[in-house]
Amino acid sequence: MFSRSVVLSFLAVGLAVSSPDVAAVTLDWDVPTNTWTNANNGSPIPNSYDVDGVAGNDLTITISGQVSKLRTEPVSGTQTPAVMSTLQGGMGGEKSLHIYANVGTKSEITVSVSFSATYVQGVENVSFTLFDIDKTTDSEFIRNIYGIALDGTLIPATFSNLGSAVALTGSGLTSLLTGIAASPDGSSNGNVTISFGTNVIKGFAFTFDNSQGPPRTQEFGLHDISFTPVPEINPALSAVGSCLMAISLVFHHRSRVRSRRK
């Protein structure tokens, strides 16, 4: 007969099957298909990437703000944004999404990443590293850094692996990264890793700008982006679990009725 422990066993099996461990996913710029495309006039358009092994795009990167300030990166001769390995963050040949711009005071270029709506439960463990946040004549700043929760709430980031050319001031949503020294192109001195940890988000954004001063050419790289989709409860398996529970309750009820008749 179906005892309470049998019912609990069915439920445990159902939950285990319907909540599989979901592996981390990475947008890796070294994968040849992960390229960046600009409009014919050179201005950036949103670019989407399919990286989780399931057909369909998983994240979209949009670059907005004063995009007229974007320039050709002189080492490669390529109009940015572009995927290249001029900046390597001390990782020896790693590519990044390179932003090279002629920015002056209050020139802001914002990078926004939105994860696919097919991740209905959002994503977690979002993490990425910026390369070459540094200072030549003027400091480079990264500000307005936030994740976006499923309900639209803004989530502060956490910062780690700060290179010696980067200073972190402020906290929470007003955290500010400032380039305080020059970092060579291949160096990790201008690195900072930005993470949202166990916060479930559907996107994130940050803004790059210049300190006060005349326009100067400045640059940084957005390295690989990793994230873990939050698993959905499988509706089919939930239905099976409910059926099994209903059947077991019927049996349990009958057995009690029978035992009362004895």
Ligand SMILES: [Ca+2]
């Ligand atoms: Ca890579």
Ligand SMILES: [Ca+2]
């Ligand atoms: Ca996909």
Ligand SMILES: [Ca+2]
């Ligand atoms: Ca820089």
